[in-house]
Amino acid sequence: MGRVPRKAANRRKQVGGVNRRTLLVGAGASAGLLLAWGLWPRTYRPNLNAAPGETVFNAFLKIDKAGRIIVIVPQTETGQGVTTLLPQILADELGADWRTVGVQSAPISPLYANSLLAKEWLASDWSRLAGEAGEWAIDQYATRRALMLTGGGTSVPMFHDAYREAGAAARVLLCQAAAARWDVPWESCDIDNGIISDGGQRTLKIGEVAAEAADFDLPDILPFRQGQTDRLAGQDLPRLDIPSKIDGSHNFAADIRLPDMLFASIRQGPIGNALLKSVNEQAAKSVTGFLKLVRTDRWVAVVATNWWAANKALDLSDPVFELAGAPVSSASIDVALERAFSGSAGQRLYSQGDLKSLFDNATILASEFSVAPGLHLALEPMCATARIGDGVAEIWMPTQAPALARAAIAGALDMAEHEVTLYPLHAGGSFGRKMDFEAGVQAALIARDMGRPVQLLWSRLEDVVQDRPSAPAHARMAAKLGRNGAIEGWLAKVAAPCAMTQTWDRIAHHKLPHEASRDSAGASTRLAVAGMELPYALPNWAVDHYPAYAGLSLGFTRANAHLHGAFFTESFIDELAHQAGIEALSFRIQMLGGNPRLAHCLTTVGAMGGWQGGIEGSGQGLAVHEMSGAYAAVMVEAALDGGKLSVGRIVAAVDGGEQVNPDIARQQVESGLIYGLALAMGASVPYARGMPTRAILGRMGLPRLADIGEVTVELIRSTARPAGLSDIGAPPVAPAIANALFTVTGQRFRQLPILSRT
Structure with a gap:
């Protein structure tokens, strides 16, 4: 045992037989898990291995005697930078020297359950009606099953507070150990750039007191670092995974x-x-x-x-x-989606106002849209x-x-x-x-x-054939415009299978792909029309989902149903603006009075991009989208040259709250923009006789460097909680391109990919 602080305030605090430090170690001081800790304390103890010289401080941190900061990360690094973002949060609160920070993958444990993604994924209408009780039930389910999930841009929103608290807790314990050596109050000590000091002449390195610090106890109220000088959070720190990826030592x-x-x-x-x-x-x-x-x-x-x-x-x-x-084909998919509209399983999932009386005997503007299934096409099979x-x-x-x-x-x-x-x-x-x-x-x-x-x-051919693409979808959009050009009523009818339901049935219930596709075919769910809950203030609107059996095994994808939801919504909004004779940016702004963050993104992107009002021949198009606390507006400049789509410029303005690493945030948005461009240009194949008709990347019409001009991303300054930005860039790109092409061709493009490929 190391030294025990003399002050009575530092004695162990017992909570239902479990001391406060154990609570912090297991749950990152998260109040939502205190009850779970009281019920199952043994289940929630960290299961980290410690090498000789290493000290485990909590579920997210080890420190060795040389002062190396080893941050435990449960999220999968897929290129989005999560193995830098989460360590940066912890290191900032700890006061660490960034050069001493390393990363270790977390073992499987309930401590690392991603209950945020579980709630987004598993929430049903019942759990929404149940309110906090429903959320609590999903939270406990995720924790008991150790649902360590990476996706949906949830990593930072889910674990931000836990990593901040883990860093703060370690800083307090290290200061207590140093203070005990110096016989001073621990509150007078602090850590900066990896050095512990008491504000005077005495200093210690973190590694010198790491072992004994773990035996101290936390105060009742955990103090966080004050002041904004020399903080790691908010800096464009270099990514921890880049050096090994550059020199080839990184193991895939x-x-x-x-x-x-x-x-x-x-x-x-x-x-x-x-x-x-x-x-x-x-x-x-x-x-x-x-x-x-x-x-x-x-x-x-x-x-x-x-x-x-x-x-x-x-x-x-x-x-x-x-x-x-019968083998699946593109024709059979289209037939299944159209047939779904006449089925009996359709359900109204979003509703506001009274559309029926408004639409009766009224002149309605209507359009139909379609989206083909989009392949993942990751470089690594x-x-x-x-x-x-x-x-x-x-x-x-x-x-x-x-x-x-x-x-x-x-x-x-x-x-x-x-x-x-x-x-x-x-x-x-x-x-x-x-x-x-x-x-x-x-x-x-x-x-x-x-x-x-x-x-x-798997070979590349096998990877394409056995891909689990995003959901195909058809939409019938209808709206009524008032005399002043305002939208008085809006109805979206969407026929689509639910890719997220199929994925869950495969990975959690071990159903075969064709079984998961078949069993989910009759269930109407908001997961299939995510992204169609309007960001605009309209008096009367509704979204109906018609579940469909397309015979295709679908999977979890970047932005999931937001990909087709944004395309349907933002393409139709542009058509309505044209019918109303109102410039597209102003048309949107007049409906965003209750959504200032999205309105700010839209006006910013218009100013940055030199928006010309969508005039004929401008080749400019706009689209906006919001998801999971992130807001984005995109302007593109696009053209058709010899039947080939080219995008000369993409400008995006994004409000994702207070970002830990702005440079990584921009990388995530840029990646999403190119992903959305790929969906618009290719990333999809026709199907015939149960097989894709193409399996070579070079034949899919994917964007090349020559097809992409200037890409500009502006992060809106915000003090809101950080949102994940890995998905938000993808959904608005395709509708912005479709809207841009209308200004140069006079033709509406209502399908994805925008240019059909056989």
Whole structure:
């Protein structure tokens, strides 16, 4: 035991048999988890390993005797910068030297549950009606199941306070340890740039007192750092993951190498309920390096001494699958969506005012829109490495849902979850694709069959065929304009399957993709029309959802249903502005009186972009969007040249609250803008006979550097709580482009991708 402070105020405080420090260690001093701690204190203890010389301060921080600050991050780094943002919050409150900060992935634990994403994902109409009780129920469900989820821009909003409190707690404990050495009140001590001082001549390095500091206790009220000088928060600090990515030392899934490791490539059937019928194993054996063909009812894999040999042998084996039911095609998807409008499962999910009496015998303006399913197309295909021993399994893979992935792997191997160790890796791109984890399950089964470590890497073809794209959707939009050009009534009818419901059924309930697609087909949910709750102040409006069975397995994506929701809404708003004879920016502003943050973004982007009023030939288009506490306005300059779309300029103004690292915030928005541009230009394929008709990136019409001109992002200064910005840039880009093209062609583009590709 280290020294115990003399002051009575520093004695341990007991709360229901659990001291306050234990509460802080487990829950980041979050009041929402105090009850859970009182009920299950043992379940919530940190399960961090400490190397010699390291001291565990709480669930988010270790410090070693050399003064290295090791921040524990439960979120998956997919390129969005989360392994810099969360450590920056903690280091700022601790007073650390940024050069001493490192990152370690968190083990699976209820302490790291992302209840914010769980609430967004799982909230039903019932839980909304239940209010706080419904939120509490989802929070407890997420915590009990250790739902460590990355997605939806929730990482910083979810963990901001916990990391700030963890840093503050460590600073207090270190100051207490130093004060005990100096025999001064700990309140007179502080930490700056990694050095503890008492305001006078005495100083200590953090590592010198780290071990003894952990034995002190926190005060009843946790003090936070005061003053704004020399603060790390708000600075454009360099990302912690960049150096290793530049020099090539950063390990992605395909970089893992284990002793005696083999390599595998896999082939699965066409989209739908496909079973393996036959395979030519003799042909596969002709490839040098071939070792074994591993098959199940639904896939076949070839294992070899190198991946090229495995994939070559797999091609020669010519697997044949038998598909139950009609194969999916683009035509069948369109028919299913249109048929949904006449079905009986439609439900009004948003409603305000009285549309029926307003629309009766009135002149209505109407338009129809369609959005094709959008592929993820991450640079890193699905990949996992597995090593199965006697009662022990180890898996190396990137995953946005590690606890659910571990449970699925354990179930497939008929092992207990504690016998499976999952090593979470950074993802080489995801956009939501790594929320699914089938590659980890497959790698584990192949490794068990081989009795040796196996790395499974999907080919690019397999990655495209087996992608879980965003939802296709059709919309019928209708509105009534008043004499002054104001919108008096607005009705949106949307036919779409729900990709998020399908994803949850796969990853949480272990349904096969075709089962999840079929079982969710009749359920109307707000998740399928997210982004269509109007940001504008209209007296009468409604949104109806018509669930559809498109026969396509869909998945979690960047911005999810906001992608088609914003396209429908902002494209139709522009049409109404034109019909009303009102300039598009002013038309929007007159309806944003109750939404000052979005209005500020819109006026800012108009000023920055040199908005010309949407006049004929300007090639300028506008769109706005809000989601999860973030607000964005986008202006683009676009043109058609020889039937090819080009975007010469993108200007975005974003209010995402007080950002921890403005440079990373701009990176996230820029990435979202390009993602939205990709959806407008390509990132989608036609389907025929249960297969995509293209699987080569170069044939998908994706934007190249030559297609993209100047990109400008302005972050609006704000003192609001920080919002995640990884998604907000994507939804408004496509409607802004469609609106811009109208000014140069006189034609409305009501489909995504904007230019159809066969």
